[in-house]
Amino acid sequence: MTLTAGREAETDAHYKAPDVAGYADVSYEVKLRLFDQVKGDMRFGDYLYGCYECGICVAACPSAKFYDFSPRRIAQAAAREDVDLFYQQMQEDIWECSQCFSCLRCPRGNNPGGIITIMREVAVRNGLASAKQALVGYSRIIYKIMSTGTQVSPDMLRPDAFPDWGPETGDVADNLDLWRRALPPETMHTTSSGWSVADRTLVELYVIWLETGALDMIAEVDRGLHSILRELMEERLEEEGIEL
Amino acid sequence: MTTPIAAPITLRRAKAAEEPVADRRSLEDPRAELLELERQGELIVQKIDREAVTVSTKFGREKRIQKAHLWHHKSCGQCGHIPGYSTSIFWVMRKLGYDYHDPHDQTSCTAWNYYASATSNSAAQAAVAVRNFAAAYESGYFPLIHCGTSYGHYKEVREELIRHPELRAQVRGIMAKLGKPLVLPEEIVHYSEWFHALRDEIAAKQVRDVSKIIVTVHPACHYYKIVSGDAIYDPDIYGGQRTAVVTGLAEALGAEVRNYSTWFDCCGFGFRHILVQRDFTRSFATLRKIEVMKEEANPDVVLTHDTGCVTTLDKSQFAARAHGRNVGLAVLSEAQFAALAMGAHPFRVCQLHWHSADYRPLLEKMGIDWEQAWAEFQGDLRRLESGEKRYLDWDDADGTHDEGAPRVSPAGHEHEN
Numbered sequence: 001m002t003l004t005a006g007r008e009a010e011t012d013a014h015y016k017a018p019d020v021a022g023y024a025d026v027s028y029e030v031k032l033r034l035f036d037q038v039k040g041d042m043r044f045g046d047y048l049y050g051c052y053e054c055g056i057c058v059a060a061c062p063s064a065k066f067y068d069f070s071p072r073r074i075a076q077a078a079a080r081e082d083v084d085l086f087y088q089q090m091q092e093d094i095w096e097c098s099q100c101f102s103c104l105r106c107p108r109g110n111n112p113g114g115i116i117t118i119m120r121e122v123a124v125r126n127g128l129a130s131a132k133q134a135l136v137g138y139s140r141i142i143y144k145i146m147s148t149g150t151q152v153s154p155d156m157l158r159p160d161a162f163p164d165w166g167p168e169t170g171d172v173a174d175n176l177d178l179w180r181r182a183l184p185p186e187t188m189h190t191t192s193s194g195w196s197v198a199d200r201t202l203v204e205l206y207v208i209w210l211e212t213g214a215l216d217m218i219a220e221v222d223r224g225l226h227s228i229l230r231e232l233m234e235e236r237l238e239e240e241g242i243e244l
Numbered sequence: 245m246t247t248p249i250a251a252p253i254t255l256r257r258a259k260a261a262e263e264p265v266a267d268r269r270s271l272e273d274p275r276a277e278l279l280e281l282e283r284q285g286e287l288i289v290q291k292i293d294r295e296a297v298t299v300s301t302k303f304g305r306e307k308r309i310q311k312a313h314l315w316h317h318k319s320c321g322q323c324g325h326i327p328g329y330s331t332s333i334f335w336v337m338r339k340l341g342y343d344y345h346d347p348h349d350q351t352s353c354t355a356w357n358y359y360a361s362a363t364s365n366s367a368a369q370a371a372v373a374v375r376n377f378a379a380a381y382e383s384g385y386f387p388l389i390h391c392g393t394s395y396g397h398y399k400e401v402r403e404e405l406i407r408h409p410e411l412r413a414q415v416r417g418i419m420a421k422l423g424k425p426l427v428l429p430e431e432i433v434h435y436s437e438w439f440h441a442l443r444d445e446i447a448a449k450q451v452r453d454v455s456k457i458i459v460t461v462h463p464a465c466h467y468y469k470i471v472s473g474d475a476i477y478d479p480d481i482y483g484g485q486r487t488a489v490v491t492g493l494a495e496a497l498g499a500e501v502r503n504y505s506t507w508f509d510c511c512g513f514g515f516r517h518i519l520v521q522r523d524f525t526r527s528f529a530t531l532r533k534i535e536v537m538k539e540e541a542n543p544d545v546v547l548t549h550d551t552g553c554v555t556t557l558d559k560s561q562f563a564a565r566a567h568g569r570n571v572g573l574a575v576l577s578e579a580q581f582a583a584l585a586m587g588a589h590p591f592r593v594c595q596l597h598w599h600s601a602d603y604r605p606l607l608e609k610m611g612i613d614w615e616q617a618w619a620e621f622q623g624d625l626r627r628l629e630s631g632e633k634r635y636l637d638w639d640d641a642d643g644t645h646d647e648g649a650p651r652v653s654p655a656g657h658e659h660e661n
Contacts, residue, residue: 041366042411043366043404046403046407051253053253060508062509062514062528062532065528065532066524066527067524076253079254080253095516098510098512098513098514098515098517098524099359099360099514099515099516100465100466100469100510100513100514101465101469101470102465102469102508102510104469104470104472105469117358117359120362121362121364121365124361124363134361134516135361135363136520137520138361138516138519138520141357141360141361141519142357142361142363145354145356145357150320150323150324150351150352151320151321151354152320152321152324152325153324154324154325154327156325157324157325162559164522164526164560164562164563165559165562165600166559166562166600168597168598168599168600169600171597172598175625178625178628178629179598181628181634181636182592182624182628182636183327183331183595183635183636184331184335184592184593184637184638184640184641185330185331185346186346186635186637187323187346187347188327188330188331189635193324194319194320194321194322194323194324195348195350196348197348197349197350197351198348200349201348201350201379202351204375204422204424205351205372207418207421208368208371208372208375208418209368211371211418211421212364212365212367212418213365213368214367214368217363217364221363244421
């Protein structure tokens with residue numbers, strides 16, 4: 001069996017047709033451009049060296065145990081520069097990764113989880129269907145981290161958001177303000193952020209999001225959220241007299 | 245599922261002959277690299293300038309852990325959802341008499357979001373890290389990282405800044421706009437390393453016997469898998485084959501640490517999954533971790549040392565219990581466990597009422613009357629509700645006015661007595 005035939009056999013066996021999987025097929029040139037964006041990331045050379053095909057990364061991978069997912073396939077497609085398969089992985093595989101980096105056990109020195117981090121970034125930046133789908137329901141988290149400087153807040157602990165976490169979540173929600181005031185560290189009396197972040201510090205964070213283009217990445221996956229955050233940040237910077 | 249190829253796969257476009265192809269997962273001595281960059285005027289290195297404990301890392305490099313005068317880089321998930329994790333870290337440090345600073349000018353590392361959604365990039369992540377490190381540097385306190393993901397991610401960022409001058413230039417430019425320097429600490433230190441390094445001092449303050457407590461340890465992936473060369477290992481603990489943190493402390497306190505086969509598995513947190521795809525998280529946490537621990541070790545408690553691990557292992561058991569699975573295991577950070585062993589109040593300090601898995605059998609086995617403790621805490625809450633006090637403070641946490649403890653100023657600054 002030839003390399004190509006083998007690859008196609010695997011593709012047939014493990015990947016859906018684009019229309020079935022819910023994303024548009026694109027030309028080879030577009031796939032190549034996406035691949036080149038991943039390969040062009042400064043970290044790519046630190047994350048990929050080849051593949052011994054030992055399967056250690058798969059054995060260590062939690063997502064491989066519960067999904068049709070394989071960090072080895074990711075590393076191999078990247079190493080072969082198989083842009084067709086790579087595109088399919090960007091649409092169908094990468095959001096299953098747990099980002100635990102157990103795959104760093106790779107004896108060749110690969111970092112499949114790191115490659116996936118870059119692939120996800122490119123998927124977001126280009127507004128791929130997989131990124132939009134994976135981030136459904138996640139917008140409030142992006143809003144929270146970008147606007148308050150803390151990822152999760154006490155007031156997120158609501159029974160309707162976490163019904164599977166047991167009745168204790170309801171106890172927290174019912175007593176939130178009181179229980180927060182019972183915490184000895186004075187930085188932690190907050191309910192809408194993990195701790196009290198200084199106003200000046202938030203402004204500095206906004207400068208970082210705007211200067212690095214991180215905020216604009218969101219535009220491709222959630223234009224409404226992007227508009228809200230941009231307005232919030234630019235208003236605060238204007239109040240502070242900061243021009244970028 | 246396997247790809248039918250006999251030979252190992254090499255990169256299709258071979259790297260240039262002169263390009264290094266050695267394993268670059270972690271630098272041999274990042275501290276030396278930082279000091280060299282500082283010598284070249286590229287960045288500032290914040291030095292360890294107080295008494296420190298020297299420990300050994302995975303490949304033998306010595307790492308120093310500063311004991312006092314520490315800048316607490318808090319954790320979003322700890323402060324937000326399991327606040328007794330953070331309060332226990334502070335409480336233990338206070339009880340040992342070491343001063344610290346709990347800053348307001350700290351943001352999240354934002355790595356939870358980055359690993360979940362990828363709605364960021366290398367430059368933003370590095371700038372967030374350096375801005376926090378600069379805030380610590382300006383305060384004169386040395387950073388201590390509470391979150392395992394922050395710790396792991398900051399090590400990644402450090403490696404990227406060392407390897408990529410273009411990234412340093414970009415971050416330096418952003419920091420200049422903020423009026424801050426490009427600064428990194430001499431060592432990136434996780435709080436569990438501080439607990440490990442000071443485990444004998446902690447054990448010396450122990451007031452509760454935990455020798456009958458059976459413990460399993462979940463080592464946190466982002467602590468020892470990302471840039472693994474920084475993690476603490478000890479030949480006397482697991483023969484140096486697993487990280488020594490958590491286990492070393494539990495053993496120093498006299499608890500019985502039992503082994504289980506899936507110790508290397510992650511907890512199932514998944515970053516994105518814990519928030520919007522928890523079917524995976526629940527399944528992995530219960531089937532691969534909690535049930536295996538129960539079957540193979542039957543512990544009283546699982547101890548771990550990261551935000552996501554405590555959250556995942558604790559919160560995932562409720563739904564599994566409804567399905568009659570073999571779950572029901574208290575989940576604590578080792579900081580909470582150490583605090584309890586040192587006499588901390590289970591609710592005023594360790595805030596166990598924020599947890600989901602049943603911790604009461606553990607408390608009973610530790611000789612703690614949780615019903616009385618809960619009544620005491622309810623009394624505290626009545627004081628708040630009546631308006632007698634707006635907030636509880638550290639004196640309230642101990643139920644006493646401890647003249648020997650460091651004081652907290654309104655700005656959050658700590659002062660040595």
